[in-house]
Amino acid sequence: MPSDEERGAAPAREAKTPPQNEASTREGNTAMEQSRELTPPPLPPRPLHNLMNDPSASPASLRLSTRSSRPRLLSQATTALSLADAHPPSRSESIGASDTPSSRPVSRKQSPSRTVGSNDPGDQDDSASLKSYAPTRDPRFDGESIIGDISKYVPSPAWKALSSQVERDDPLEQLDPKTDYYSLQIEHEFDEIPPIDADGSNEEALLELWKTKLKHFFILSASGKPIYSRHGDDQLISNYIGIAQTLISFYQGAGDQLKGFTAGDTRFVMLSKGPLNLVAVSRLGESDVQLRTQLESLYMQILSTLTLPSMEKMFSNRPSTDLRRPLAGTDVLLDGLADGFTRGSPSTLLSALECLRLRKTHRQAINDTLLKVRLPGLLYGLIVAAGRLVSVVRPKKHSLHPGDLHLIFNMLFEAGSVKAGGGENWIPLCLPGFNNTGYLYMYVSFFSTLENSVPGSERPSSSGKDDELAIVLISANREGFFELQKMRNDLVAQLEKNGSMAVIKAAIRKGHASCSDIVPNTALRHFLYKSRGNVQFTMPSFEPYYHGLVARRRLMTLYATLHDSIHSRTAHLKVQHCVAHDAVALAWETPLFELYCVAGPQASREALTEGANRVVRWIRREEERVFIIGGAVF
Amino acid sequence: MADSSAPKPSSSVKLVLLGEAAVGKSSLVLRFVNDDFQPNKEPTIGAAFLTQKCQLPTRTIKFEIWDTAGQERFASLAPMYYRNAQAALVVYDITKESSLVKAKHWVAELQRQASPGIVIALVGNKLDLCEDDEEAAEEESSGASATAAADDEEGEESEAAAESTENNDEGNNSTARKVSLKEAKSYADEENLLFFETSAKSGHNVGEVFTAIANAIPETSLKGRNAGAAAGAGTQAALTGANENSRVNLNAASGDGGPKEGCAC
Numbered sequence: 001m002p003s004d005e006e007r008g009a010a011p012a013r014e015a016k017t018p019p020q021n022e023a024s025t026r027e028g029n030t031a032m033e034q035s036r037e038l039t040p041p042p043l044p045p046r047p048l049h050n051l052m053n054d055p056s057a058s059p060a061s062l063r064l065s066t067r068s069s070r071p072r073l074l075s076q077a078t079t080a081l082s083l084a085d086a087h088p089p090s091r092s093e094s095i096g097a098s099d100t101p102s103s104r105p106v107s108r109k110q111s112p113s114r115t116v117g118s119n120d121p122g123d124q125d126d127s128a129s130l131k132s133y134a135p136t137r138d139p140r141f142d143g144e145s146i147i148g149d150i151s152k153y154v155p156s157p158a159w160k161a162l163s164s165q166v167e168r169d170d171p172l173e174q175l176d177p178k179t180d181y182y183s184l185q186i187e188h189e190f191d192e193i194p195p196i197d198a199d200g201s202n203e204e205a206l207l208e209l210w211k212t213k214l215k216h217f218f219i220l221s222a223s224g225k226p227i228y229s230r231h232g233d234d235q236l237i238s239n240y241i242g243i244a245q246t247l248i249s250f251y252q253g254a255g256d257q258l259k260g261f262t263a264g265d266t267r268f269v270m271l272s273k274g275p276l277n278l279v280a281v282s283r284l285g286e287s288d289v290q291l292r293t294q295l296e297s298l299y300m301q302i303l304s305t306l307t308l309p310s311m312e313k314m315f316s317n318r319p320s321t322d323l324r325r326p327l328a329g330t331d332v333l334l335d336g337l338a339d340g341f342t343r344g345s346p347s348t349l350l351s352a353l354e355c356l357r358l359r360k361t362h363r364q365a366i367n368d369t370l371l372k373v374r375l376p377g378l379l380y381g382l383i384v385a386a387g388r389l390v391s392v393v394r395p396k397k398h399s400l401h402p403g404d405l406h407l408i409f410n411m412l413f414e415a416g417s418v419k420a421g422g423g424e425n426w427i428p429l430c431l432p433g434f435n436n437t438g439y440l441y442m443y444v445s446f447f448s449t450l451e452n453s454v455p456g457s458e459r460p461s462s463s464g465k466d467d468e469l470a471i472v473l474i475s476a477n478r479e480g481f482f483e484l485q486k487m488r489n490d491l492v493a494q495l496e497k498n499g500s501m502a503v504i505k506a507a508i509r510k511g512h513a514s515c516s517d518i519v520p521n522t523a524l525r526h527f528l529y530k531s532r533g534n535v536q537f538t539m540p541s542f543e544p545y546y547h548g549l550v551a552r553r554r555l556m557t558l559y560a561t562l563h564d565s566i567h568s569r570t571a572h573l574k575v576q577h578c579v580a581h582d583a584v585a586l587a588w589e590t591p592l593f594e595l596y597c598v599a600g601p602q603a604s605r606e607a608l609t610e611g612a613n614r615v616v617r618w619i620r621r622e623e624e625r626v627f628i629i630g631g632a633v634f
Numbered sequence: 635m636a637d638s639s640a641p642k643p644s645s646s647v648k649l650v651l652l653g654e655a656a657v658g659k660s661s662l663v664l665r666f667v668n669d670d671f672q673p674n675k676e677p678t679i680g681a682a683f684l685t686q687k688c689q690l691p692t693r694t695i696k697f698e699i700w701d702t703a704g705q706e707r708f709a710s711l712a713p714m715y716y717r718n719a720q721a722a723l724v725v726y727d728i729t730k731e732s733s734l735v736k737a738k739h740w741v742a743e744l745q746r747q748a749s750p751g752i753v754i755a756l757v758g759n760k761l762d763l764c765e766d767d768e769e770a771a772e773e774e775s776s777g778a779s780a781t782a783a784a785d786d787e788e789g790e791e792s793e794a795a796a797e798s799t800e801n802n803d804e805g806n807n808s809t810a811r812k813v814s815l816k817e818a819k820s821y822a823d824e825e826n827l828l829f830f831e832t833s834a835k836s837g838h839n840v841g842e843v844f845t846a847i848a849n850a851i852p853e854t855s856l857k858g859r860n861a862g863a864a865a866g867a868g869t870q871a872a873l874t875g876a877n878e879n880s881r882v883n884l885n886a887a888s889g890d891g892g893p894k895e896g897c898a899c
Contacts, residue, residue, distance in 0.1 A: 305707070329655060329677035329705045417676040423667070423701075427680030428711060442680075479714065481683070 183550040193232050215342045216281040227323045230338045248277050260288050271295040275315035287564040294341045303432040304407050305330050336414030344556025350530045352537040353402055356388040360624040362503045366391045367632035373490040377480045382472040385508045387413045393632040401433025402535050412470050419446050426481045443473040443484035512541035523603035524611035529619055530594040531627055538626040562587035562596050586612055644694040647851055650716045653725035654736040655704030658759040661834035663701045666844055671835050678703040688848045695848040721753040721847045728758040731812045753850045755828035758818055762833040764811040
């Protein structure tokens with residue numbers, strides 16, 4: 001852990017907080033209320049002139065014209081002098097109105113939901129947020145440098161007194177002390193637990209092994225029947241399923257849903273969905289909202305297999321239905337999702353999709369081709385490369401739900417069922433985001449992009465994940481296979497003819513650009529940029545800094561923490577800056593985008609903010625390359 | 635065996651694979667199409683469509699294969715796949731008794747619902763899992779075949795399988811095999827099915843299954859073939875040939891049963 005001195009030199013977090021003296025007293029209150037970990041720590045008091053007058057701060061500061069869209073500030077921010085030299089504010093203002101606090105995810109902070117069984121997490125949050133809002137209305141701070149030069153900063157006694165608490169809260173700290181244990185453990189996280197011997201002699205050992213897993217997911221029916229567990233077989237986990245069921249039904253009986261609880265360093269989060277109860281158990285420091293999102297995704301996978309009406313019918317006919325039977329064979333899909341969450345998936349974290357970067361004209365050519373070969377039976381058509389969307393064709397009145405696409409991508413690229421077989425696939429599935437009551441039929445055909453294989457030829461079944469191109473065509477007609485097969489053939493022929501196929505394959509082979517290619521000479525090592533309007537994100541390659549599972553998981557934990565604090569209802573941070581001995585990080589939210597970036601430990605905050613600004617400029621320039629805007633619509 | 639001088643008539647055959655989950659349908663197809671095997675293959679979702687050509691002495695058969703998922707929830711889609719199919723491969727797992735029961739259901743459904751001329755092959759897969767049984771049984775049963783050392787290969791096994799079935803029949807629960815060759819064979823004969831025991835893992839008998847099916851398809855039901863010999867006789871011959879073929883493979887002592895034998899693809 002960094003010493004106080006380090007911390008003083010670079011405060012762990014900065015919200016949009018007033019550098020007035022009253023801040024320290026307010027901080028005291030907040031800190032008391034927010035007694036546990038994960039809370040954004042109080043903000044350091046800062047001399048006013050640093051923000052306004054210190055010229056050294058300005059070149060590297062974030063210019064946040066977009067902050068004017070923050071609803072409670074909107075009316076007063078217009079007098080800010082500095083708006084003039086900020087980005088044109090026009091782009092953001094229209095979105096502002098919808099960005100009310102109530103549209104945010106429900107707080108997972110120190111609300112009563114943290115303790116067992118509250119269904120009203122709002123009360124405390126509201127009072128807390130009122131306090132933290134009031135002083136920030138000062139217009140002088142709008143549109144001005146958020147991250148000033150704090151080198152002249154001297155820690156106040158109050159700051160020092162609170163720093164012990166702050167240390168617990170520093171997101172980067174979470175990575176540190178337990179890193180060794182987690183690093184060791186996560187290497188084995190996905191190892192299978194062997195079955196219990198017939199004589200039960202190894203049960204103890206297996207339970208120990210089971211308990212070392214950093215993350216568990218369980219799904220059980222309302223009557224307590226196990227449906228799914230990521231680790232361990234029924235025999236091993238039956239006791240724990242029983243306990244979970246007892247806890248859940250106890251609070252359900254009282255009309256008071258159990259949402260989550262903490263035991264030691266482990267967080268338990270429950271989600272009840274009709275006849276199903278889903279439980280996530282995590283030691284990876286994820287927030288309740290993040291875990292709940294993951295459970296939602298598992299639930300959507302189940303709906304995707306069964307559809308909502310047929311599942312409900314099964315349970316209404318027989319409440320003790322064993323859902324394992326109808327779900328047989330889908331464990332690989334649930335495992336794929338669960339392991340994706342455990343590894344840390346930017347896509348799930350941000351609830352957004354990633355696209356293959358292509359020139360605008362190239363993407364347009366592909367879109368035109370899709371529209372040209374489209375057959376009347378088609379609902380959606382996707383070209384997907386290594387988990388990234390290349391192009392999409394869809395009806396005007398139906399957009400594609402990111403959750404649905406995530407299920408499809410998971411099926412295609414994580415759970416090897418589809419691609420391993422070679423050949424073409426015809427898969428009935430329900431897209432719950434589109435319509436959770438019925439099945440659609442999905443035609444899937446994979447290509448390898450490695451060699452210049454003849455289109456339609458059999459793929460080598462052992463080819464890696466990163467060189468795969470899939471054409472996915474979805475229809476409501478269960479007999480539509482040959483129609484869609486014809487469309488696929490036409491599509492491939494056309495793409496080959498107009499050179500688009502070569503463009504796509506080249507883009508896939510190129511992979512992610514490294515961070516230094518995107519913004520040369522930057523201190524940044526990695527970033528995530530989510531375009532909120534497009535529900536898409538982009539990121540550079542994890543290499544060379546985040547090679548391997550452990551490094552990636554640590555990076556994702558950092559992102560998750562940043563994401564959590566930015567989306568916290570209590571804090572309403574717009575910018576967060578974290579410093580620790582192994583990285584400095586910045587999260588920045590506007591109505592248009594969310595940006596999370598990470599730099600090495602030596603990077604100054606000027607370098608970090610400069611990098612962030614350059615990323616934003618790069619995105620603006622490349623917007624139509626890195627994102628699919630509109631797609632092919634018919 | 636392929637006659638390379640003249641292009642042979644070629645025709646497509648729609649073939650569907652049916653059977654309980656996890657009996658090895660996809661693995662059989664993967665072996666046949668790519669000559670590959672993946673242990674712990676993940677379950678098929680929905681159905682996969684693959685094609686593979688099979689060279690016969692007088693013609694080329696292009697199989698259009700529907701490899702269906704075995705889970706119950708997909709059962710309602712099966713008619714879509716076996717409708718108009720000229721051949722069906724009903725697969726069970728010789729180490730799992732319930733899978734033969736399921737296979738019998740599929741055979742009954744096919745006989746009731748599918749096109750009347752459909753050629754059905756019953757296939758017991760996972761023969762490789764029973765190697766140990768056979769060896770053990772062999773050692774126990776007789777010293778006569780003591781010369782047949784364990785290092786001899788597949789022909790050996792199937793012979794042993796044939797021989798030792800009786801021994802294993804009487805509730806020898808420690809062995810992997812749960813469905814005896816005799817039981818399945820007699821059922822297949824009763825229902826007029828082609829019958830094989832295969833191992834997708836080793837490739838044993840896999841090619842033979844498809845070749846036998848190709849031979850058994852009546853020429854009249856083939857599109858785009860030349861007007862050939864008397865169709866009825868041809869079919870009869872093909873069927874006989876196929877049966878012989880299967881018998882030969884199951885009982886032959888020599889190791890001539892390579893997976894691609896008789897199917898140059």
